[in-house]
Amino acid sequence: xxxSGDPPRSRVLSIILIVIIAALAVAxxxxxxxxxxNVATKICIFAALVASYDLLLGYTGSVSFAHTMxxxxxxxxxxxxxxxxxxxxxxxxxxVVIGLPLAMLLALAIGLFSLRVEAIFFAMITLAVASAFLVxxxxxxxxxxxxxxxxxxxxxxLRPGTVLIPKNWLGLEVNGRxxxxxVIFIASALMILAxxxxxNSPFGRVLQAIRENRFRAEALGFRTVFHLxxxxxxxxxxxxxxxxxxxxxLRYAGPDTSLSFAIMLDILLMVVIGGMGTxxxxxxxxxxxxxxxxxxxxxxxxxxxxxxxxxxxxxxGLLHPDRWLLWLGLLFIASVYFFPTGVVGRLRNPPRPQP
Amino acid sequence: MSELAATAAxxxxxxxLLPVLLPAILALMMLPLIGSPSSWVTLTVASxxxxxxxxxxxxxxxxxxxxxxxxxxxxxxxxxxxxYVATLVLLPLASWVQADSLLTNLAVLAPAAVLAMAVSxxxxxxxxxxxxxxxxxxxxxxxxxxxxxxxVAEQALYALWGPQxxxxxxxxxxxxxxxxxxxxxAKYRLLAMLVGLVVFAAxxxxxxxxKIGLLIRAGVENREMVEALGYRIRRLFLGVFMVGSxxxxxxxxxxxxxxxxxxxSMGNDLTxxxxxxxxxxGLGSIGGCFIGALLVAMVANYGGFLVPKLALVSNxxxxxxxxMWRPRGLYAxxxx
Numbered sequence: 012x013x014x015s016g017d018p019p020r021s022r023v024l025s026i027i028l029i030v031i032i033a034a035l036a037v038a039x040x041x042x043x044x045x046x047x048x049n050v051a052t053k054i055c056i057f058a059a060l061v062a063s064y065d066l067l068l069g070y071t072g073s074v075s076f077a078h079t080m081x082x083x084x085x086x087x088x089x090x091x092x093x094x095x096x097x098x099x100x101x102x103x104x105x106x107v108v109i110g111l112p113l114a115m116l117l118a119l120a121i122g123l124f125s126l127r128v129e130a131i132f133f134a135m136i137t138l139a140v141a142s143a144f145l146v147x148x149x150x151x152x153x154x155x156x157x158x159x160x161x162x163x164x165x166x167x168x169l170r171p172g173t174v175l176i177p178k179n180w181l182g183l184e185v186n187g188r189x190x191x192x193x194v195i196f197i198a199s200a201l202m203i204l205a206x207x208x209x210x211n212s213p214f215g216r217v218l219q220a221i222r223e224n225r226f227r228a229e230a231l232g233f234r235t236v237f238h239l240x241x242x243x244x245x246x247x248x249x250x251x252x253x254x255x256x257x258x259x260x261l262r263y264a265g266p267d268t269s270l271s272f273a274i275m276l277d278i279l280l281m282v283v284i285g286g287m288g289t290x291x292x293x294x295x296x297x298x299x300x301x302x303x304x305x306x307x308x309x310x311x312x313x314x315x316x317x318x319x320x321x322x323x324x325x326x327x328g329l330l331h332p333d334r335w336l337l338w339l340g341l342l343f344i345a346s347v348y349f350f351p352t353g354v355v356g357r358l359r360n361p362p363r364p365q366p
Numbered sequence: 367m368s369e370l371a372a373t374a375a376x377x378x379x380x381x382x383l384l385p386v387l388l389p390a391i392l393a394l395m396m397l398p399l400i401g402s403p404s405s406w407v408t409l410t411v412a413s414x415x416x417x418x419x420x421x422x423x424x425x426x427x428x429x430x431x432x433x434x435x436x437x438x439x440x441x442x443x444x445x446x447x448x449x450y451v452a453t454l455v456l457l458p459l460a461s462w463v464q465a466d467s468l469l470t471n472l473a474v475l476a477p478a479a480v481l482a483m484a485v486s487x488x489x490x491x492x493x494x495x496x497x498x499x500x501x502x503x504x505x506x507x508x509x510x511x512x513x514x515x516x517x518v519a520e521q522a523l524y525a526l527w528g529p530q531x532x533x534x535x536x537x538x539x540x541x542x543x544x545x546x547x548x549x550x551x552a553k554y555r556l557l558a559m560l561v562g563l564v565v566f567a568a569x570x571x572x573x574x575x576x577k578i579g580l581l582i583r584a585g586v587e588n589r590e591m592v593e594a595l596g597y598r599i600r601r602l603f604l605g606v607f608m609v610g611s612x613x614x615x616x617x618x619x620x621x622x623x624x625x626x627x628x629x630x631s632m633g634n635d636l637t638x639x640x641x642x643x644x645x646x647x648g649l650g651s652i653g654g655c656f657i658g659a660l661l662v663a664m665v666a667n668y669g670g671f672l673v674p675k676l677a678l679v680s681n682x683x684x685x686x687x688x689x690m691w692r693p694r695g696l697y698a699x700x701x702x
Contacts, residue, residue: 055662074509124686127693131437131649134509135641142638143682192484276517283510329525337521346502346515347507 013353014202014221015195015211019291024358028291031298035196039189046305052195052260054301055252059199059280062206062293063249068279070210071242076275077121077137080144081114081247083270085254087137090161090264091154093260098164103259110251118247122240141275160265165191169259182205195256202249207290209245218242273336277304280343286353295354308332384449386653387695389660404548409667415555415648417663418562419624423636424643424655425569426610432586432650434603436498437505440512441614441640443519447489448482448615450523451621453532455481464538471537481618483612489519490611494604512667516633523630532628558620565613569652582606586650642681645689648695657696662689 019025033055034041038051064078078332089103096102125136148155156163165187167173173187209215220228221235229235258264275299285296312332319327329337350357369598393410397502399407415464427441455478497515500508506641536554543552573579585599587594593599622628648653662681669680676683688696 019503074506093416111701124689130644131505131509133436135645139638139642139643139682139685147679276513279510279513331525333529334521334525337525340514340521344497344511344518345515351507358488
């Protein structure tokens with residue numbers, strides 16, 4: 012019921028998913044440190060964001076480079092509303108009421124404009140629009156704060172200083188920060204379940220038909236442009252919501268945290284690692300990737316300085332933590348090439364040993 | 367039954383001249399808006415030069431797409447690689463670059479450009495074999511693979527040359543401008559225009575007057591038929607890909623000299639511009655690409671002069687306007 016008749020269909024996969032979700036559910040109790048909390052939150056938010064991207068990439072087969080744009084619209088609408096109206100719930104509501112329709116309308120415009128022709132056209136146009144948006148966001152500094160972005164205060168209830176349940180009751184202090192975490196956790200879970208519902212509905216089946224053979228889907232009488240645009244709008248709305256959650260957690264929105272091309276690459280990589288066309292892949296991809304990003308980068312730094320001490324040529328530069336993207340890119344190419352179905356695809360259909 | 371005389375000329379395809387006139391119309395329309403004729407001439411020359419440079423970078427991309435239905439999202443990497451390779455020649459020979467003699471300057475510029483083209487062409491060979499060959503005919507994977515390639519190339523440039531911006535001063539004799547009356551025309555822009563026109567003419571000659579060009583055009587129109595006639599179109603495509611990458615490298619050198627700096631992110635930035643040009647021109651069309659590059663450069667220059675704030679989104683607006691008029695770009699070559 013809750014999984015919309017699309018269970019993970021693999022015992023190992025189910026166990027991994029349950030472990031990830033259980034760990035996220037109790038994260039504030041088990042790992043109360045600031046860094047661990049940040050990692051857990053980021054996994055939640057990105058799982059939803061990547062799942063919405065999977066709706067586009069995995070289910071309709073159209074590559075969009077504008078997904079971070081919608082994510083950024085969500086982040087910025089919350090940030091600007093809270094910054095200019097002060098920390099109140101009315102401001103949060105205003106941000107939501109302005110941000111979601113804005114993202115949806117923009118997605119509608121891009122979709123109607125570029126989905127008529129072909130996937131490749133859509134990819135190029137989204138790339139162009141997204142880069143223009145990034146420039147716009149960093150130039151209109153009276154509105155967005157430019158490169159510095161906007162920091163803001165949260166409503167009273169969500170602040171870390173607000174103690175809801177004091178420490179001597181449960182052995183753990185439940186404060187506004189923990190409450191924010193659970194808001195994000197539940198909202199992300201609901202979005203992922205909703206997306207699972209969407210892809211398993213008749214509408215989702217049509218999307219898959221379009222992915223497999225657009226011409227044939229059209230010949231069967233489906234209005235493919237309508238379906239693709241609709242999917243684009245849905246994905247944009249979810250992405251904007253994820254952006255809002257991100258802004259609430261960081262109490263900040265800026266070009267680097269919500270709009271940059273690097274985030275787009277992260278999303279692409281998470282979808283491909285997790286497995287395209289399986290909403291579950293988003294959860295696994297996000298968890299693997301973000302854990303690696305946070306803990307492997309430190310390792311890379313250590314190895315890099317060790318190599319520098321040993322006087323090896325070139326290696327320190329190649330292993331410098333800033334070159335993280337280099338290895339990511341290689342990993343990306345390798346996973347598109349060798350594991351096109353991702354972790355979920357592998358677990359569902361393990362490769363048969365060659366006779 | 368009517369008979370066609372053997373000597374009768376073949377019916378000529380209808381010429382579609384409207385897009386050709388577009389840049390001229392745009393330029394003339396801007397004249398009253400800008401007011402002063404001297405700044406208009408300067409701006410027009412500037413847009414022409416910029417357009418030529420963009421055209422050089424974009425031409426390879428559009429041919430590759432037209433011929434083999436491969437869209438290379440990593441095209442920008444060749445641009446950046448070309449620029450970096452040029453610094454290998456230009457920086458050690460800085461004394462030649464600074465010498466106040468056109469001949470000495472060109473003697474160092476020409477090898478730099480040739481080397482840049484050779485290296486990016488060779489890189490094109492590797493990219494085609496490693497990244498694109500395994501995913502022929504699968505658009506989704508092509509986009510993903512080449513995007514990954516762009517990232518790897520950009521990061522490798524960072525790792526090899528460091529993250530700082532490398533200044534690349536213009537050769538002495540190409541600095542400054544000719545002053546005719548009260549019109550100033552930068553010397554380097556003239557050179558850029560010249561090179562661009564030569565490249566355009568060369569591509570047109572090869573495409574329209576040689577056997578290889580005939581095969582390429584036939585391949586753009588119907589790949590399978592050319593293959594059925596016994597030509598190895600894969601090899602032809604590899605050649606086009608390498609030439610296209612080499613041209614991107616040349617464009618990168620020229621752009622770096624124009625901006626007088628080299629940075630690894632330039633490939634990424636220019637990719638977007640080049641895409642817009644290719645979309646406007648119609649995927650696969652060299653003529654459309656030429657006009658598209660001119661239009662983009664004109665809008666950037668005139669727009670930057672008249673309404674500086676608009677310059678940020680002017681390219682997108684141009685693209686929207688053109689696609690409203692012709693949804694497949696100015697010249698739709700392929701039926702895809």
